[in-house]
Amino acid sequence: MSAKPASTDGQFEETPRFQQASLHTLRLARLVQGSTLTAALLWLGALFIGVFDPASQWVVVLAMNAAALVLLAAAGRSAWAVARWRAEAIGHQAVRLALWSASDNPDDPPLSALERGLLRIGLAGRRQLQRLGSEALWLAGLAVLALVMVASAWRLDLPAPAAAGQLHWLAGGVLALAAFALVVAERHLASENPVVWPEAADLAAQIRWLVAVQVLSIACLLFTDGERLWPVRLAVLTGLLPAALAMELILRALFSVFSPRRPGQEPRLLARSLVCGLLQWPPRPLAFLRHELHQRFGIDLRQVWAFDFMRRAALPVLALVAMVGWLLTGVTQIAMDNRGIYERFGNPVEVWQPGLHLGLPWPLGRVLVVDNGQVHELATSGDAALADPLADAEGPAPAAANRLWDASHISENAQVIAGDGGGRQNFQIVNMDVRFIYRIGLDDRAALAATYHSTDVAMLLRTIANRVLVRDFASRSLDGVLGAERQALGQDIGAAVQAYLDRLDSGVQVLVTSVEAIHPPAGAANAYHGVQAAQITAQALIARDRGKAAEQNSQARTKATGLDHQATSGAHETEARARIAELRFSAERSAWQQAGQAFVLEQYLDHLAKGLGKASSLIIDHRLGTAQAPTLDLRSYAFPLDPAAGPGTGKPATRPDQERAH
Known part of the structure; x- marks a missing residue:
């Protein structure tokens, strides 16, 4: 709060700016109150939205507009302090900024000793702040608050916002109406006579700064389509406007503290801004500096001969510098790991090797840089920005080194592969990490082909690789690629991709195709292990049953063969006996016929x-007796x-x- 004037001079009453001071305090009070309330609402809205969606575009837009309104309120309060001093200098009543004031009630009980002590401390601190300059502290505090608002919403990694809907158009319409009202107020202040209101021009510049922020915010809201990133990036970069103004006001408030206090002298506006003065047409960036030098030190830069000579010689010198710079564009230095394709009038003439070369200046001659033997690694995953971060060589192993099936990696992508289930053909999904080590061919023809036949070599190689992988995996099975076919998988894929690139004349040479990992999805790894274990168990049971069946079949065959051989031998024996009987019968018949x-x-x-040979027989013969000698029968x-x-x-x-x- 500035000090009151020591005395009232009669000449102040005849000055227009003193006569209109009370009206100015009323207008400025309404401006400060409206700006403060609107900034508070916008800031609360930004905080509320940030709780539920920190990456929302609305947080940025509301915070930047709230910061610009806080700075306008700071400038309005600084101008209100000057107008209040003028009103009090001629004895008029100034309009207060506060919407309410404390009333003194005579019936209130007297203050206690503690309350009186605290009141004295408060009054002493207030007097010290007045000595330092309360307006400078208010200005610095509000500027710091604006910087905090900008810093809280400063994020350049926000995703693309959703497409503009009815809410975006409604907010854009409200901002357009507010900008129109501010433009009307700015034109009214700009048309004010400096004798009647000297601070009107500075306030008009502050309002133009706020209108610029609102216009950029309208563009950010209405041009969002869900895909482009520039609207949200522009919304964040809009914060540079209130941030630059806040930093200037902080510096002005800091420097004003060291200025001597003159209570009897009319104060000057503290919230004058150089950056806001640049926002005018036609732009005159040095006009403010020249005016300040002329007003404060009496130095007129237009009367200095050196500056006049520099002004007249600036155009020829700049033209000469521009000409020399344009001619130097024909000198090209090519690094050791690059080659250059020199174009003359848009036609490729030759391929330059590393070194210093001289050609026609741009745009008559142009050099396109191409790799010279650089080896690149490309993963088949769709987004190269999601590559695995680099790990410290002395630190722990990175997460990408974990090749267990139950871990997912950024560089892996899903692929459909043939499968066999229950004797029916089906498909399975696997995760794989296939990497290609490639380079641009070393000859000039490959460099020209890589430059003119494709706009993005990495995208071309990734597209062809995904196409080849789809075709190749359609003819393979999961068990095959996890087993014996994995060794030849990389060679087959690399050969197919290289053949495709050669047909397109891309100039790309695939050096190595590495299958880093191939496995079922991480979530299904345990299930796949269970299925594999069940399959192995089932195959073992089937093999055991087949062995038992083969053993029983062999035993049955052996037994049947033995029985067959036994029957055959019996038949032969019976046949032989029959033949013997037949021969005996024939012999006996022949003997009978003869004898x-x-x-x-x-x-x-x-x-x-024969019948009596084994029987016990008794021979009775009267001619045989015991007295006779043994007789041989x-x-x-x-x-x-x-x-x-x-x-x-x-x-x-x-x-x-x-x-x-x-």
């Missing part, structure tokens, strides 16, 4: 001897026919027993 009845008798006796050794008789006699041979019987 006649004698053969029959002999057969009878032979069978009788030779009857069994007699021939059925008498050898002395010829075969034609038909007389059977006589046996000794027969003779003895007779």
Whole structure:
């Protein structure tokens, strides 16, 4: 709070700015109150939205507009302090800024000793602040508050906001109406006579600064489409306007503290801004500095010969510098790890190797930089910005080194692969990390092809790789790529991608194709392990049952073969006996035909001897006695026919027993 004037001079009453001081305090009080309340509402809205959605575009827009309104309130309060001093200087009543004031009631009880002590301390502190300059402290405090608002909403990593809806158009309309009202107020202040209101021009510049913030906010709200990032980036960068103004006001308030206090002298506006003065047409960035030098020190820069010479020589010198700079654009330095394709009038002429080269200046000649043997690594994952962060060589292993199936990685992407379930063809989803090590070909033709046949080599390689992976995995199974086929998988994919790139004449050379990881999705890894264990158990049971079946089949075959061989041998034996019987029968028949009845008798006796050979027989012969010597019975050794008789006699041979019987 500024000090009151020591005395009232009669000449002040005849000055227009003193006569209108009371009216000015009323207008400025309404401006400060409206700006403060609106800024508070916007700031509370930004805090409320930030609790539920910190990445919302509304937080940035509301915070930046609230900061600009706080700065306008700070400038209005500084101008109100000057107008109040003028009103009090001529004895007029100034309008208060506060919406309420404490009333003194005579019926109130007297203050206690503690309350009186606190009141004295408060009054002493107030007097000290007045000595330092209360208006400077108010200005610095409000400027710091505006900086805090800008810093709280300063985020350049916000995602693309949602497409503009009815709420965006409604907010844009409200901001447009507010900007229109502020433009009307700015034009009214700009048209004020400096003799009547000297601070009107500075307040008009402050309002123009606020209108600029609101216009940029309208563009940020209405041009959001859900895909472009520049609206939200522009909303954040809009905070540079209130931040620059707040920093200037803080510096002005800090420097004003060291200025001597002159209570009897009319104060000057403390919230004058150089940056706000730049926002005018036509732009005159040095006009404010020249005016201050002329008013404060009496130095007119227009009368200095050196400055006049510099003004007249500036155009030729700048033209010469621009010409030399344009000619120097024809000198090109190519680094050791790059090559340059030199274009003359848009036509590629040659490929420059590393070194210093001279050509036509831009745009007549242009050099396009190409890699010279640099090796790049490309993952098939869709977003290169999500690459694994670099890890410290001496620190712990990064998370990307964890190749367990139950861990997911940024560089992995999902792929459909053929599967077999229950004898039916189906599909499975696997996560894989396939990386390509590639480079631009070392010859000039490859450099030209990589530059002119594709706009983005990495995107081209990623697209072709994904296409090849889809086709290649459609003919493979999960068990195959997890087993024996994994060794040849990288070679097959690399060869297919290289063939595709060669057909497109891309100039890209695939050096190595590395299959870093391939496994089922992380969430299904345990389930896949269980399924594999069940399959292994089922296959083991099937193999065991098949072994038992094969063993039983072999035993049955062996037994059947033995029975077959036994039956065959029995049949042969029976057949042999039958043939023997047949031969015996034939022989006996032939003998019977030749010997006649004698053969029959002999057969009878032979069978009788066979039958009685094992029987206990008693021979009764009256010619045998105990007194006689042992007798050898030779009857069994007699021939059925008498050898002395010829075969034609038909007389059977006589046996000794027969003779003895007779």
